[in-house]
Amino acid sequence: METPLLGNQRSTNGGHEGEAVSKRTAIHGLLGEFGSESKRLWRIAGPAIFTAITQYSLGALTQTFAGHVDELALAAFSVENSVIAGLAFGVMLGMGSALETLCGQAFGAGQYRMLGIYMQRSWVILLTTACILVPVYVWSPPILEFFGETTQISRAAGTFALWMIPQLFAYALNFPIQKFLQAQRKVMVMAVISLIVLVIHTIFSWFLMLKLGWGLVGGAVMLNTSWWLIVILQVLYIFITTSDGAWTGFSWLAFADLWAFVKLSLASAVMLCLEFWYLMILIVITGHLTDPLIPVDAISVCMNINGWDAMIALGFNAAISVRVSNELGSGNARLAKLSVLVVSVTSVAIGVVAMIVVLATRDYFPYLFTSSDAVAAETTKLALLLGLTVLLNSLQPVLSGVAIGAGWQWIVAYINIGCYYIVGLPAGILLGFTANLGVMGIWGGMIGGICLQTFILILITWYTNWNKEAEQAESRVKRWGGAIAEGE
Known part of the structure; x- marks a missing residue:
């Protein structure tokens, strides 16, 4: 009489043990997937964070050197960099972010040639937007005074803003390039280029602004040069490597379907x-x-x-x-x-x-x-x-x-x-x-x-x-x- 009961008990225990093993296997499987995805994430996030910090440091270091010129130079740079250039940065970064959707999904679908076309379309739209924003730089003194800035600082910041117009057009080219490379997970390239430019920027900003006494003029020269150097080096990388077929040269297709692209770009910018x-x-x-x-x-x-x-x-x-x-x-x-x-x-x-x-x-x-x-x-x-x-x-x-x-x-x-x-x-x-x-x-x-x-x-x-x-x-x-x- 006891044997069947013991057999049933062993069967029940075996069932519980099987469920426990299944749960442990499921947990290990989930943790394994979590770890694998975390590695994929950090391969992109690590260099992307480093790139963002180094490019942010271009303006931060110039502001530090401006503080050693005089108080007006510091105020002029701070206002121009945070208000005028900050406006342009936000608009350009936002509009360029449309490529994150389109290039990323095209890359995932294996439609590599579309990435180069999308980047060129974004260049057309952002360069046009840069032209529209130029008057903000030109008439920045009355704009700043309207928002309550003093006349002295507004005029100094306005003069500096005129010198920084080349940076505006560098933004227009840079952000589509970055989204193009990010979609292909080629973020380490951007990190290396940004580091090289930051080192050059630090040395020559100190030399021009403080050693030669050029002040804000030296700061403008180096900021413009640094941002354009980032653009040129990234473009050279794309042209030389062709990005595994994502870049096939300039095409008139860059001007096709522009309205749909503009709408997505505006949504991203807003x-x-x-x-x-x-x-x-x-x-x-x-x-x-x-x-x-x-x-x-x-x-x-x-x-x-x-x-x-x-x-x-x-x-x-x-x-x-x-x-x-x-x-x-x-x-x-x-x-x-x-x-x-x-x-x-x-x-x-x-x-x-x-x-x-x-x-x-x-x-x-x-x-x-x-x-x-x-x-x-x-x-x-x-x-x-x-x-x-x-x-x-x-x-x-x-x-x-x-x-x-x-x-x-x-x-x-x-x-x-x-x-x-x-x-x-x-x-x-x-x-x-x-x-x-x-x-x-x-x-x-x-x-x-x-x-x-x-x-x-x-x-x-x-x-x-x-x-x-x-x-x-x-x-x-x-x-x-x-x-x-x-x-x-």
Whole structure:
């Protein structure tokens, strides 16, 4: 009588053990896939982060040298670089980001020749946009005065802006080139070129600006030269290697289907510019407080820290847009979804570490940027908001990268308008001025806009039908690829 019962017990135990083994196997399989995707992600994100930091450092180092010329030179460079060049940078980067969707999906589908055509179309559109932006550089003094800048600084910044017009056209060529190379995962090339140019820029900026005493003229010469050197070296690489068939020479097809390309470029520009300018507005609003000097200085220090941290997020933004667009283009919906999970976990982990560093050093890091105890104390007070912003900005740009890779630019643009400029900005103004919370209230309200936008993007990403997105990517590649095939 006992034998069958024992047999049944062994059978039951065997079943439980089999389930446990299956679960362990599934977990190991998931961890293995997570690790493999993480390696693929970092192969793109690592060099992309390094490239973003080195190119950001071109302006940062020039600003440092300008501070050793005189106070007016520093103010003129800072205003031109953050307002005039910042406007152009945001527009050009945004419009160039249309290539992340198209080139990435075309590369994933194996339609390599389309990448070169897309890059040329983007050159046509961005060079035209650069011509439209030239008047902003020419008439920058009255524009700056309109926004409350002093006449002396506006005129000095306006003169410097005229010298920096060549940089505007370098932006127009550079960003499409970068997206073209990123889509093929050739990010290490950009990193090496950026490092070489940064070394040259540092040496010659010091020599021209300080040693020879050229001041801002020397800074303009080297900034223009450095950005054009980046463009020339990247173009030479593309022309010499032909990028495995992605570059087949100049073609009249660059002028085909321009309107559809313009619409996607504008969507990308609106989406990224609304994000890029949001926290920049914080400094402008803070300048309207009753005693703005110390709060503005403190906010500037915080935005400087946030700017360096943003370069890490920008690298992940580029990496995930490449991964998502490549996988959707090749029809791998499951891998696209896994990429989103891996990059989200990775970037949030880095954001948590960055927030802890900011909070742990809040009594010390302000003195790296100022010798004023009052500014340092105000910066320390703002460190909590800075830490929260750093954490949010670890995930939010990544979700924007997912949107670019999938082609959701217009959807995110509308979300940004609602969250940032209809909710966050008015909330900041109400808390800062009506509730008399000052800069803490202004920044706190604007962080509310970032939280709302991030939450909505999480929901959209979570409930996305990735199989449907893969089908749409295939349709987009066939539709645009067919136009090219007909022109051959």
